[in-house]
Amino acid sequence: MKAFRLVASLAALLAIGLAAIPGARAQEEDESAMVIPDSVFQLTPRSPISYITQYTQDQSRNGWTQSLNYGRNFRSLAINVSGSSGTSEDILTYGSRNTNGDLFGRVDWRAAKGWIVSMNGRYSMSSIADGVRASNSEQRRNTLSFLTQYRLPLYQGASVTLAGNSDFQRNFDVRNGETTLGGTPEVTRAQRDSFYTAGRSDGYRVQALLPAMRGLSFDGKLFGNRSRPMFTILQRVTTSDPSGAGAYDSLSNVEKVASTFSLDGALNFDRIRATKMSLRAKRSTLEQPYADLSRLAIEEYSNTNDAYNLNLTAAPIPGLSFTGAASMNRTLREYAEKTNLNSLITSREASTGAAYSKPGTMAFVNLTMNRTRAERQASANGLTLTHLLTANFQQHVKGGLWLVGLGSASLNSYRYDIEIEVPADTARTFSKIDRDVVSAFGNVGMRFGITPRCSTAVGFSVSKVHNISLDSLTSKGNLATTIYQLNGALRLPLHRNLTIGQDYIFTATYRFFDFDEVKNDLSRVFRIDTSMADTLFPFAFLRLDHHFYFFDRGDFRPQEPGGPEAYGVAQDQAQQTLEGTVGIRPRAGVTLMVKQSMTDTQNHDLVNQTSQGGEQWNLSIGLEVNRSFWNGAGITGAVRREERYQTRSQLEGVQFKESHWLAGVTFQKEF
Amino acid sequence: MRTKLALPVALVLLTGSLSCGLFETRDPVEPGVPSSFPCLTLSSPDNIVANILQAYGKPVGLGCYVSTLANYNSETDPGFLFHPDPADSTDGSLDFTSWTKTIEERVAENIANAARQDSFRLTFKLPYELITSQPDLVIRRYTYEMRFNGSAISDSLFQGLAEISMRRVGGEWQITDWVDRRDPGGTTTRTWGYLRGSYRVGF
Numbered sequence: 126m127k128a129f130r131l132v133a134s135l136a137a138l139l140a141i142g143l144a145a146i147p148g149a150r151a152q153e154e155d156e157s158a159m160v161i162p163d164s165v166f167q168l169t170p171r172s173p174i175s176y177i178t179q180y181t182q183d184q185s186r187n188g189w190t191q192s193l194n195y196g197r198n199f200r201s202l203a204i205n206v207s208g209s210s211g212t213s214e215d216i217l218t219y220g221s222r223n224t225n226g227d228l229f230g231r232v233d234w235r236a237a238k239g240w241i242v243s244m245n246g247r248y249s250m251s252s253i254a255d256g257v258r259a260s261n262s263e264q265r266r267n268t269l270s271f272l273t274q275y276r277l278p279l280y281q282g283a284s285v286t287l288a289g290n291s292d293f294q295r296n297f298d299v300r301n302g303e304t305t306l307g308g309t310p311e312v313t314r315a316q317r318d319s320f321y322t323a324g325r326s327d328g329y330r331v332q333a334l335l336p337a338m339r340g341l342s343f344d345g346k347l348f349g350n351r352s353r354p355m356f357t358i359l360q361r362v363t364t365s366d367p368s369g370a371g372a373y374d375s376l377s378n379v380e381k382v383a384s385t386f387s388l389d390g391a392l393n394f395d396r397i398r399a400t401k402m403s404l405r406a407k408r409s410t411l412e413q414p415y416a417d418l419s420r421l422a423i424e425e426y427s428n429t430n431d432a433y434n435l436n437l438t439a440a441p442i443p444g445l446s447f448t449g450a451a452s453m454n455r456t457l458r459e460y461a462e463k464t465n466l467n468s469l470i471t472s473r474e475a476s477t478g479a480a481y482s483k484p485g486t487m488a489f490v491n492l493t494m495n496r497t498r499a500e501r502q503a504s505a506n507g508l509t510l511t512h513l514l515t516a517n518f519q520q521h522v523k524g525g526l527w528l529v530g531l532g533s534a535s536l537n538s539y540r541y542d543i544e545i546e547v548p549a550d551t552a553r554t555f556s557k558i559d560r561d562v563v564s565a566f567g568n569v570g571m572r573f574g575i576t577p578r579c580s581t582a583v584g585f586s587v588s589k590v591h592n593i594s595l596d597s598l599t600s601k602g603n604l605a606t607t608i609y610q611l612n613g614a615l616r617l618p619l620h621r622n623l624t625i626g627q628d629y630i631f632t633a634t635y636r637f638f639d640f641d642e643v644k645n646d647l648s649r650v651f652r653i654d655t656s657m658a659d660t661l662f663p664f665a666f667l668r669l670d671h672h673f674y675f676f677d678r679g680d681f682r683p684q685e686p687g688g689p690e691a692y693g694v695a696q697d698q699a700q701q702t703l704e705g706t707v708g709i710r711p712r713a714g715v716t717l718m719v720k721q722s723m724t725d726t727q728n729h730d731l732v733n734q735t736s737q738g739g740e741q742w743n744l745s746i747g748l749e750v751n752r753s754f755w756n757g758a759g760i761t762g763a764v765r766r767e768e769r770y771q772t773r774s775q776l777e778g779v780q781f782k783e784s785h786w787l788a789g790v791t792f793q794k795e796f
Numbered sequence: 797m798r799t800k801l802a803l804p805v806a807l808v809l810l811t812g813s814l815s816c817g818l819f820e821t822r823d824p825v826e827p828g829v830p831s832s833f834p835c836l837t838l839s840s841p842d843n844i845v846a847n848i849l850q851a852y853g854k855p856v857g858l859g860c861y862v863s864t865l866a867n868y869n870s871e872t873d874p875g876f877l878f879h880p881d882p883a884d885s886t887d888g889s890l891d892f893t894s895w896t897k898t899i900e901e902r903v904a905e906n907i908a909n910a911a912r913q914d915s916f917r918l919t920f921k922l923p924y925e926l927i928t929s930q931p932d933l934v935i936r937r938y939t940y941e942m943r944f945n946g947s948a949i950s951d952s953l954f955q956g957l958a959e960i961s962m963r964r965v966g967g968e969w970q971i972t973d974w975v976d977r978r979d980p981g982g983t984t985t986r987t988w989g990y991l992r993g994s995y996r997v998g999f
Contacts, residue, residue, distance in 0.1 A: 185927055221978070221980075223882050253883045255977075302985060304983060465997060503906075504909065555822070591821065593824050595824045640827050700931060702931075741931065
């Protein structure tokens, strides 16, 4: 019997594997269309109706959303209803507006042991208006679905679930546009394009769980559906011209075939102690016609995907584990009309890793190699190689002292197909747009806890990126960028109510051009952020911040042929910001806050011997609320008024004054 | 102490030795004709806009245009992001998902290669609308117009509003967010975002 189960499982996986061999038809798995689990009928206590509403506003847009949810689960019945709506608007002069809404309801009924009958319906809409009279568009989607499912228990632990469904769909898309044709009086032309789509989709699904023997099991899924939706296309053009010239109606009906198919099987093996292995094969196809409003035509899209995955994990001793994975993937996307979007992507990937973890020590290392080939594209066909190595460690040294480190290296090599040119360049071995990008990053740091509340940390990192274009037309821009960064942090609670914190960052960025050395340069940034926070009383706090920023940049090249590289500063900038914040908490969860800051900026152009500077004042007054009220109601959010004044803008060259409201408020209530 | 460190160090060394040679790059060909594309340093938002205007749509200016876009650093600092007009985004026929610098570079290259056969003109109308101006952040909204004369690109006129967020990082200004909107005062609903989406090929 065991042998029979083993052979049956392997045969099922092999069948899926053979079915997934490239060259067959289209596919895509519908992950949401799995069978209904028994957990739906897990009895839950009375669930309240949940209502959430949210309002947001910034300098240019505002938005308002609402949602209402209710669900009850009984031993044989599960009910879920929900609704949501949202609108957002451009509050500047242009007035574009988006609106959307969604209503959903579902009932699952366990008619008998193993037999479930289900029904759900969804109505959704979205509307977009561009403001003034440019255009507006609207979409409506209506779906009513019926499903029946039967779960057949087989031998111990094995089962097969069979399901069938029918979906009724009604979709509506419309777009209105208006243009001015000129003349006196002014003649306008209005165009209304619409699609109405109606269809019934019948589907089936099978899920099997087959334990073949101890430690080996097979898990398989089969899903498919098919429909013949009818598209009704109507174009109506009207004009304000009294003669009616140019006005017409165009109506047509088109029937297309839509289908999906998915076959997925996995063998899971965990009989060897501390070792797990899984082998999975999957194929899915999709044939999907849809209304293309921009072209007023039916676009036919198909997608075929074949995937194989092998995963291994082993933990030979406590704290040490090894992983290995390999995968192959093939995806073919085809459009009947927009053929420039067609593509065939095949990829192979292998990765291996090791991890070690025990109290006081943690380390991992992982290596991934990927090879992806793009074909049948309108352009940029070719091969992309990706190699990625990452490593990380963390070691407790003594007391509150920790050492941490992180490193990575990567290579992305873009190897495009060589375009055939006339006259043919027979010596060419790479495409004109071929390039390699190699990068490396390393970081070491130390964390030291002086006391449980007082700590300091220091880190040093180096990162390097080298962009290499291979062709002589573009290789002049080949550039190696190296960034050195030193950062430190100090957290010092002087008193129960008084805390001082400081962060330091020093960054130096070197840029070396492979074939254009005169452009080599260096830029440096030094920054210190200091903050002091004092909780004066239980109902108030005071915070003082100071930010210092210094930046300079210039050439970094030999000043004479053959000489050493030297830094010639061409520009520097210094900026200081002083910021004071006072907060008052009149009630728990309510904070009234006033923040005033002043930023002084000084720019020096050392080449042209010019300087400019200016001050910017900012005032922010706001209210923050995070409170719960009666019977599960709560409000969270903030409203702020921001004022900004710039005495002489370095950026815009003029005085600048700005004020606006920012708001984000969420209210929720359970009934 | 030594035994504690021995295993992690051994793991790192083992993988390091296994990966030797995996990060070798190919040797480039030295530049032939010196490039004379006048790319301005990224020392101010004005220079960024000037670089966009002179470099976009030209194969030789691609490197200059791409240099104005912020690099990806981490999940929380993804660098350049493009946000299409909502109507273009929900059109259904175009893919705008995860539009980062990598995608923007590829699309700009495709458009530049296509536009090579057409005459091309990009203009930003002045004055622009200043949304905010802070020491390290400037957001401007430009009304743009892009015209192609030729047959390589099927639509000849693209209009809209470009809301460009520029941040100063390490002394250089770079574009972090580009929000595209239709221009209610324009004569076409074809936007730069629509053009971009049409040339996002194969990924």
